[in-house]
Amino acid sequence: MHQGKGQAKCSLCGAEEAPSGSFPMVVGVGKVCIAxxxxxxxxxxxxxxxxxxxxxRLQGRTLCLTDYMKEIEKYRRHIVQSFDEEDEPAVAILQRAYNGAPEGYTLLAVRRGxxxxxxxxxxxxxxxxxxxxCS
Ligand SMILES: [Zn+2]
Ligand SMILES: [Zn+2]
Incomplete structure (x- = not known):
């Protein structure tokens, strides 16, 4: 993308941003003019x-920020949580790991760091x- 002298343009209508710079950024779209x-x-x-x-905008779809965050979350397939045996005994850690899976996630493994x-x-x-x- 060419932007002469660092002046931004509205990515929708091409209007030039004032030198002071006030165009907001829209994720997946770029800078847009106020209008x-x-x-x-x-x-x-x-x-x-x-x-x-x-x-x-994500993959060609327009989304509100809440749904955008949800979509982004879908790409996060793995979560790793760490527990410290100095804080609690191993048995408690194992129990917490099994019972405390974040919503929508399944425990794969518990292992030594x-x-x-x-x-x-x-x-x-x-x-x-x-x-x-698994199916
Ligand atoms: Zn515009
Ligand atoms: Zn929405």
């Missing part, structure tokens, strides 16, 4: 109407991903 930012758009996930400045005698790691995988692999 375009104030346009109402519809979230393609939940149908809510939001101003473009509070929306985001690498190069550590007192750290444990619990690895969780997105339940949907887990089920896809």
């Amino acid at each position: 375009d930012g104030m346009v109402n758009v519809k979230c393609e996930a939940c149908g809510a109407g939001v101003k473009r400045v509070t929306s985001a 690498r190069n550590s005698t007192h750290l444990w790691e619990a690895e969780y995988e997105k339940t949907e991903v887990f089920q896809m692999r």
